[in-house]
Amino acid sequence: MILSRWFPAITxxxxxxxxxxPLMIARAPxxxxxxxxxxxxxxxxxxxxxxxxxxxxxxxxxxIYLFKGKKLADHLAVAAAELTVLFGLIGLxxxxxxxxxxxGLWWQWDARLTSALILWMIFxxxxxxxxxxxPGSDKLAAGMALFGMANVPFVYWSVNVWRTIHPTTNVVxxxxxxxxxxxxxxxxxxxxxxxxxxxxxVKLESHRAAIDRLYLSLDD
Amino acid sequence: xxxxxxxxxxxxIVKKDLTIxxxxxxxxxxxxxxAVSCVLVFAxxxxxDQNPIGxxxxxxxWIAIAFAGTLAxxxxxxxxxxxxxxxxxxxxxxxxxxxxxxKLLGVICLLAIVEIIIVPLISLFFQTPILRHPWLLGGLxxxxxxxxxxxxxxxxxxxxxxxxxxxxxxxxxxPITVPVIIAGVRGTVxxxxxxxxxxMVRAWIGMLVFxxxxxxxxxxWTFEPLMTD
Numbered sequence: 202m203i204l205s206r207w208f209p210a211i212t213x214x215x216x217x218x219x220x221x222x223p224l225m226i227a228r229a230p231x232x233x234x235x236x237x238x239x240x241x242x243x244x245x246x247x248x249x250x251x252x253x254x255x256x257x258x259x260x261x262x263x264x265i266y267l268f269k270g271k272k273l274a275d276h277l278a279v280a281a282a283e284l285t286v287l288f289g290l291i292g293l294x295x296x297x298x299x300x301x302x303x304x305g306l307w308w309q310w311d312a313r314l315t316s317a318l319i320l321w322m323i324f325x326x327x328x329x330x331x332x333x334x335x336p337g338s339d340k341l342a343a344g345m346a347l348f349g350m351a352n353v354p355f356v357y358w359s360v361n362v363w364r365t366i367h368p369t370t371n372v373v374x375x376x377x378x379x380x381x382x383x384x385x386x387x388x389x390x391x392x393x394x395x396x397x398x399x400x401x402x403v404k405l406e407s408h409r410a411a412i413d414r415l416y417l418s419l420d421d
Numbered sequence: 422x423x424x425x426x427x428x429x430x431x432x433x434i435v436k437k438d439l440t441i442x443x444x445x446x447x448x449x450x451x452x453x454x455x456a457v458s459c460v461l462v463f464a465x466x467x468x469x470d471q472n473p474i475g476x477x478x479x480x481x482x483w484i485a486i487a488f489a490g491t492l493a494x495x496x497x498x499x500x501x502x503x504x505x506x507x508x509x510x511x512x513x514x515x516x517x518x519x520x521x522x523x524k525l526l527g528v529i530c531l532l533a534i535v536e537i538i539i540v541p542l543i544s545l546f547f548q549t550p551i552l553r554h555p556w557l558l559g560g561l562x563x564x565x566x567x568x569x570x571x572x573x574x575x576x577x578x579x580x581x582x583x584x585x586x587x588x589x590x591x592x593x594x595x596p597i598t599v600p601v602i603i604a605g606v607r608g609t610v611x612x613x614x615x616x617x618x619x620x621m622v623r624a625w626i627g628m629l630v631f632x633x634x635x636x637x638x639x640x641x642w643t644f645e646p647l648m649t650d
Contacts, residue, residue, distance in 0.1 A: 316600070319597075322596040323596045326596050329592055335584030335585070340647055341576075341579045341580065351635060355600075
């Protein structure tokens with residue numbers, strides 16, 4: 202995999218960003234109405250950025266696997282789908298934790314929250330299909346991932362199209378200087394962690410598939 | 422392959438399915454009865470002061486369509502598994518998307534007949550004026566059923582040869598079609614109000630049309646690679 206050469210360098214970078222994150226978050230100014238509670242923003246939004254990236258990687262590699270048949274694309278799709286579920290889970294947990302303090306309720310069925318939950322569930326269904334679908338489930342799951350990827354822009358823009366309790370996409374471009382640096386730092390940290398775990402998981406999946414192929418050829 | 426040939430292939434497949442249905446009526450009767458049972462179960466499930474809740478009628482209609490539709494999709498493709506019919510279909514020198522459209526139209530015909538019977542029943546059981554604006558309701562149901570069936574036909578066809586296909590079809594189908602259900606229910610709820618907000622109902626129909634376009638495009642695009650071995 203192309204990233205194997207860069208793996209040590211990216212690991213070191215990720216560790217640096219991870220170590221520096223608490224400092225950056227502590228230095229960021231308090232938000233006027235929510236105070237300290239707002240700082241979960243530096244985990245919540247980067248987690249969803251990583252989740253959307255993972256969903257796109259899964260969708261694109263699924264498309265390549267479906268139409269070109271490249272095995273590596275399938276391994277990438279499997280790895281990316283798992284990470285979509287993982288980062289989505291982080292986002293879905295940090296969101297309600299923040300919502301409880303900021304809005305007074307754990308959950309609400311507005312456009313953004315509903316569509317985000319559905320997007321997450323599509324990739325959970327992908328996992329179930331891969332696990333229990335039997336032979337041929339790789340192609341079927343690839344089709345599923347394409348629907349999932351088509352859902353991502355819908356989730357992103359839902360908050361601008363409908364009136365929701367969730368803040369609009371206008372927040373991030375208009376962050377004050379102290380907050381925008383911390384946010385950028387944490388986003389880069391999450392994306393680096395995503396790339397690292399993706400790379401490792403793809404490697405694992407390639408090895409697993411190779412062992413499967415060897416096992417089957419042994420039977421012949 | 423020309424458009425006329427595409428349409429002819431799709432029509433042949435629809436005719437095949439409808440002919441089998443007309444002779445055996447198996448899918449139609451079982452799906453219809455299941456839909457009615459669904460409505461009954463939910464009617465007894467959502468009660469207030471020992472009477473069914475009128476507002477729940479919209480949700481129950483769409484849930485019945487979703488559940489009965491899932492059953493119908495599973496059974497429709499189960500039929501293709503016998504005697505290697507699916508293999509034969511795929512071997513035919515026709516465009517695969519034409520097969521998809523043929524199966525889709527067959528499923529929609531079946532669901533349409535079921536809905537025509539279910540909607541007056543719901544109006545009767547819940548004493549709600551759901552049939553006050555038949556064209557708007559028809560638009561909602563048509564676009565919603567199309568969206569649901571388009572994804573359902575793709576996934577049911579995909580899962581024909583998979584393991585645990587019976588439970589996997591709803592597991593895969595519902596997350597993707599929840600937006601269609603949401604839009605359908607919200608539109609239908611508006612139709613049950615004393616003062617109908619026609620603009621909002623049209624907006625929900627618009628959203629359903631958007632989902633229909635996206636789903637059918639994606640399904641047509643991916644049907645061919647998904648159906649190869």
